[in-house]
Amino acid sequence: MLAAEVVGGSPLKTLASSRQVTRLGEGVFRTGRINQSAMELCSNVLAQMATEYRAAGVIGVRAVGTSALRDASNQDEFLKKASEALQSAVEVISGQEEARLIHLGVQTRWPHPTQRVLMIDIGGGSAELILSEHGRMAQAFSKPLGALRLKEVFLKSDPPDSRELHRMEEYIQERIVDAVKRFGNAPYDRAIATSATAAAVICAVNRVPRAKRETADRLRATVSQVRKFYQEVSTRDLESRRKIPGIGPKRAEIIVPGVAMLLQALREFRLPKLCYSSAGLRDGIIADLAARGVGRELSQLDAEQRRVMTEMTRRYGVPLPHARKVAALAHTLFDSLQSLHGLPPSYGKVLEAASYLHDIGHYISDTRHHRHSFYMVTNSDMPGFTERERRLIAILCRYHRKSTPDATHSQFQALDPDDKRAVAMLTPLLRLADSLDRSKEQRVESVECQARNGDVVLRLRSDEDVDLEQWAGERVADVFREAYGRQLAITKARR
Numbered sequence: 001m002l003a004a005e006v007v008g009g010s011p012l013k014t015l016a017s018s019r020q021v022t023r024l025g026e027g028v029f030r031t032g033r034i035n036q037s038a039m040e041l042c043s044n045v046l047a048q049m050a051t052e053y054r055a056a057g058v059i060g061v062r063a064v065g066t067s068a069l070r071d072a073s074n075q076d077e078f079l080k081k082a083s084e085a086l087q088s089a090v091e092v093i094s095g096q097e098e099a100r101l102i103h104l105g106v107q108t109r110w111p112h113p114t115q116r117v118l119m120i121d122i123g124g125g126s127a128e129l130i131l132s133e134h135g136r137m138a139q140a141f142s143k144p145l146g147a148l149r150l151k152e153v154f155l156k157s158d159p160p161d162s163r164e165l166h167r168m169e170e171y172i173q174e175r176i177v178d179a180v181k182r183f184g185n186a187p188y189d190r191a192i193a194t195s196a197t198a199a200a201v202i203c204a205v206n207r208v209p210r211a212k213r214e215t216a217d218r219l220r221a222t223v224s225q226v227r228k229f230y231q232e233v234s235t236r237d238l239e240s241r242r243k244i245p246g247i248g249p250k251r252a253e254i255i256v257p258g259v260a261m262l263l264q265a266l267r268e269f270r271l272p273k274l275c276y277s278s279a280g281l282r283d284g285i286i287a288d289l290a291a292r293g294v295g296r297e298l299s300q301l302d303a304e305q306r307r308v309m310t311e312m313t314r315r316y317g318v319p320l321p322h323a324r325k326v327a328a329l330a331h332t333l334f335d336s337l338q339s340l341h342g343l344p345p346s347y348g349k350v351l352e353a354a355s356y357l358h359d360i361g362h363y364i365s366d367t368r369h370h371r372h373s374f375y376m377v378t379n380s381d382m383p384g385f386t387e388r389e390r391r392l393i394a395i396l397c398r399y400h401r402k403s404t405p406d407a408t409h410s411q412f413q414a415l416d417p418d419d420k421r422a423v424a425m426l427t428p429l430l431r432l433a434d435s436l437d438r439s440k441e442q443r444v445e446s447v448e449c450q451a452r453n454g455d456v457v458l459r460l461r462s463d464e465d466v467d468l469e470q471w472a473g474e475r476v477a478d479v480f481r482e483a484y485g486r487q488l489a490i491t492k493a494r495r
Contacts, residue, residue, distance in 0.1 A: 001016070001017065001019075001049040001052065001053060001282070002014065002282040002286060003015045003016040003052070003053040003056045004286045006286060006287075006289075006290040007338045007339040007342075010339040012108070012286060012287075015056040015057075015058075016052045016053050016055070018048075018049050018052055020045045021250045022038060022041050022045055023038060023124075023148065024038050024039075024068045024124075025067065025068030025071075025124050025125045025148050025149065026038060026148060026152070028068045028125070029125065029149045029152040029153065030152055032072070032073050033072060033073050033074045034068070034069075034072045034074055034077075034078050039077070039078055043081045043085040044085070046063075046082055046085040046086050047085040047086070050085065050086045050087060059294070059295035059298060059345070060294035060295045061086075061088045062091075062285050062288075062289055063082070063083075063088055063089070063090040063091070064090070064091055064092070064093045064098075064101075064285065065078075065079070065082075065090060065091070066092075066123060066126065066281075067095075067123060067124065067125025067142075067149070068124065068125045069092045070094070070095070070125075071125065075092060079091075079092070094142075095128065095140075095142020096140060096142065098126070098128060098281065099121075099128040099130050099137065099141075099142055100137060100140070100284070101285055101288060102119065102121045102130065102194060102280055102284055103119060103130050103132055103140070103284070104287050104288055105194075105279040105280050105281060105283030105284030105285075105286075106119055106132075106194060106277050106279045106280070106283075106284075107132065107135055108283060108287040109277065109278075109279035109283055110218065110277050110279060111135065112132060112135060112189070112190065113134065113135040114134055114135075115132075115134075115189035115190060116131075116132070116133050116186060116187070116188055116189050117131075117132040117133075117188060117189060117190050117191070118131060118132075118183070118188045118190075118191045118269055118271065119131075119132060119191075119194065120191065120192070120193045120194070120198070120262065120265050120274070121193070121194045121198075121280060121281075122145070122147055122193070122195050122197040122198065122258050122261050123146045123147075123195055124146045124147060124149065124254070125146040125148060125149045126142050126143060126144055126145065126149070127142075127143050127145040127146060127261055128140060128141070128142050128143075129141045129176065129179045129183075129265070131183045139179075139182060139183060141176075141179040141182075143176060143179070144175070145175055145176070147254040147255070147258035147261065148254050148257075150168055150171075150172070150257035150258075150260070151253070151254050151256070151257045153168075153171075154167055154168040154257070155256065155257060158237050158238050159234065159235055159236055159237045159256075160234060160256060165256075165260070168257060168260055169260055169264060172260060172261055172264040173264055176264065176265060176268055177268065180268045180269060183269070188269070188271065190275060191266070191269070191271045191273070191274040191275065192274065192275050192276070192277050193274045193276055193277070194277050194280040195280060196251060197254070197255065197259070197261075197262065198262065198274075199213055199216055199276060200246060200247045200248065200251045200255055200258070201221060201226060201229060201259055201262060201276075202216045202219050202220075202221055203246030203247070204229060204244055204245065205221040205225045205226070205229055206219050206221070206246075207245060207246070208245075208246055209245055209246065210245070210246050210247065210248045213246075213278075214278065216276055216278070217276065217277065217278040218275055218276065218277065219275070219276055220273050220274065220275045220276070221273060221276075222273045223266045223267070223271065223272055223273060226259065226262060226263050226266060226274075227263055229259060230256075230259045230260060232244075233255050233259060234256050234259075234260075238252060241255060262274075295345060296335070296345070298345035298349075299331070299334060299345035299346070299347075299348025299349060299352075300331060300348060300352060301349050301353060302384070304383075304384050305353070305384040305385065308382055308383060308384055308385075309323075309352075309353055309356035309357065310356070312356070312357060312380065313356050313357065316360035316362075316363040316376070317362065317363055318356075318357075318359045318362070319440055321440075321442055322359075322442070323355065323356045323357075323359070325442045325444075326355040326356075326430075326433045326434050326437055327352045327355035327356055327433075329355075329432070329433035329436050329437065329444070329446075329447055330351050330352060330354075330355045330429055330430055330433035331348060331351070331352055332446065332449065333432060333433060333447070334347075334348045334351055334426075335348070336449035336450070337429070337449060337456070339451065340484055340486070341425040341426075341484070343425060343426075347392075347422045350389055350392045350396065350422075350426070351396065351426050353385070353389070353393045354392075354393045354396035354426075354430055355430060355433055355434075357373060357376075357377055357393060357397055358370070358396070358397045358400040358434065359373065360372075360376050360397075361373035361374070361375075361376060361397070364376070370397065370399070370400055370401045370402060373394075373397035373400075374397050374398035374411070375394075377390065377394035377397055378390070378391070378394040388419075391411075391415075392415075392419060392422070392423065395411055395412060395415070395423055396423060396426055396427065396430055398411065399427045400427070400430050400434060401431070401434075404424075404427060404479055404482070405420070405423050405424050405427060424483050427483065428476055428479045428480040428482075428483050428484070431476045431479060432458075432473055432476050432480065435469065435472035435473045435476055436460065436469045436472070436473050438468050438469050438471075438472040439468055439469065443462050443464040443465070443466050443469060444460050444461070444462050444469050445461045446461045447459065447460055447461065448461065448493060451486070454486065455486055455488070455489055456480070456486045456487070456489070457489045457490075457491065458473065458488070458489070458490045458491070459491055459492070459493035460490065460492050460493060461493045462492065466492060470490050470491075470492065473488075473490045474488075474490055476488070
């Protein structure tokens with residue numbers, strides 16, 4: 001289990017992480033069914049993990065099953081129990097989807113934007129062979145060559161006898177030969193192995209204690225080191241294998257077939273060495289959830305709230321295209337600058353609502369219309385919004401021009417510390433969004449926002465003349481710098 005905070009432009013921040021060996025596939029590879037004890041154990045583990053990640057306040061969850069569940073005839077029974085334990089749906093993914101997520105996880109944590117890379121992931125039931133070119137997954141094969149499956153099928157003795165090992169090696173070679181042919185003869189810039197088997201090999205070869213496995217990330221092993229290690233573990237019994245530093249007692253049970261798979265891959269693909277990446281399927285799931293914008297809806301008004309905003313905007317004569325454009329630009333700024341303001345997503349809704357309503361004060365008078373907007377929002381019935389949200393929206397409308405939040409202002413002083421900080425951070429964003437539609441003609445199609453070298457750069461996308469919008473945005477630079485401690489630069493993006 002991995003729970004993480006993902007903010008654009010910043011490294012993934014782990015909030016909670018847990019790993020428990022359940023040997024879910026142990027019965028599947030012998031009988032085709034998940035046995036009841038493994039099912040109960042796994043359900044209990046999932047329930048505990050759910051408690052851990054809920055405590056971290058996650059807003060998106062994806063739980064996946066791989067090779068063992070793909071093969072299990074009682075898959076539906078397990079999925080029902082597992083989903084109840086998690087109180088969240090559990091899905092079975094294909095080998096190709098598993099490969100895609102592994103590739104995404106590795107590329108997110110250790111990018112290879114220009115290289116040709118072979119990735120090898122050895123799980124319990126399957127092994128994924130992935131060809132990555134220029135940062136994209138070019139081809140992938142999922143083979144029934146997981147360490148637990150190979151042990152169940154081939155290795156009956158302890159230590160394994162030579163005939164068992166030979167049959168297993170022949171089987172592995174036979175299963176990966178088509179991937180070798182399909183991937184072609186072009187050289188690889190790097191080979192990367194993931195999963196617990198790869199971690200155990202790398203730790204053992206580099207004499208890294210199991211307790212410090214996290215330090216093994218990106219360490220390497222040569223083909224001769226892996227061959228020597230295979231010869232060593234394949235001649236020892238289980239009790240002796242457990243004494244090898246870096247492996248661990250549970251991994252010692254299946255390390256022989258795991259290393260055999262790794263060694264055969266190195267031989268068949270003619271690789272002189274491999275590197276280990278601690279990233280894998282879990283990291284890929286996190287990156288995929290982030291790319292899909294899971295949780296982003298929490299920072300945007302729902303349909304009913306947006307309807308209320310639209311009705312108020314029309315009622316008080318504010319041009320709706322302008323209000324919508326300011327709201328869209330404000331949301332982009334809020335989302336893009338998350339790593340700087342660090343505000344919870346719910347404040348994005350407040351900003352969007354204020355973007356719709358900041359100009360309604362013109363209905364009373366053009367003079368000091370920001371104060372009129374504050375008064376009108378404060379005294380309006382706004383179904384779908386809490387009293388606190390309405391108060392924050394009103395205050396943002398108050399500060400969308402002229403003076404900035406100040407401790408001497410009674411309405412600002414009445415806020416709690418978190419809301420005070422939020423108003424201070426959101427005020428420049430509302431002013432910027434409003435300024436970037438200064439002409440009220442929606443000349444700016446969209447904005448790209450990037451924190452770079454201590455500054456924040458906004459690039460305006462447009463086919464029209466946006467000099468007025470650029471000038472108006474630049475006038476917010478001082479307010480932005482005061483809140484964010486960053487210089488603000490605004491340019492027009494090149495087409």
